[in-house]
Amino acid sequence: MNKCADITIRGQVQGVFFRVSAQHVAESLQLRGFVRNLQDGTVHSVADGELEKLLDYIKWCHIGPEAARVDEIHVKFRSPLNTERKFKIV
Numbered sequence: 001m002n003k004c005a006d007i008t009i010r011g012q013v014q015g016v017f018f019r020v021s022a023q024h025v026a027e028s029l030q031l032r033g034f035v036r037n038l039q040d041g042t043v044h045s046v047a048d049g050e051l052e053k054l055l056d057y058i059k060w061c062h063i064g065p066e067a068a069r070v071d072e073i074h075v076k077f078r079s080p081l082n083t084e085r086k087f088k089i090v
Helices: 018-028 051-063
Strands: 002-012 032-038 043-050 069-078 088-090
Touching: 002 051, 018 032, 018 043, 018 051, 018 088, 043 088, 051 069
Parallel strands: 032 088
Antiparallel strands: 002 043, 002 069, 032 043
């Protein structure tokens, strides 16, 4: 069963290769969606795929890449994406 998660990550998450690392993790899990930096210093990601793989991605987002410091993460589940075919940085 496919699910979609809208994820906001707060902390030291910009300038630490969070987006590139998130893309690699998401692609390895065969997820679709995107990751982007927001002006307030957070990282926003929308990921769509099999629930178990999506939960693995969310678990990774709690940690991030080695140089990151994740202070807080918010996850909202929503309707699956129907247009995205891959995971990209926007």
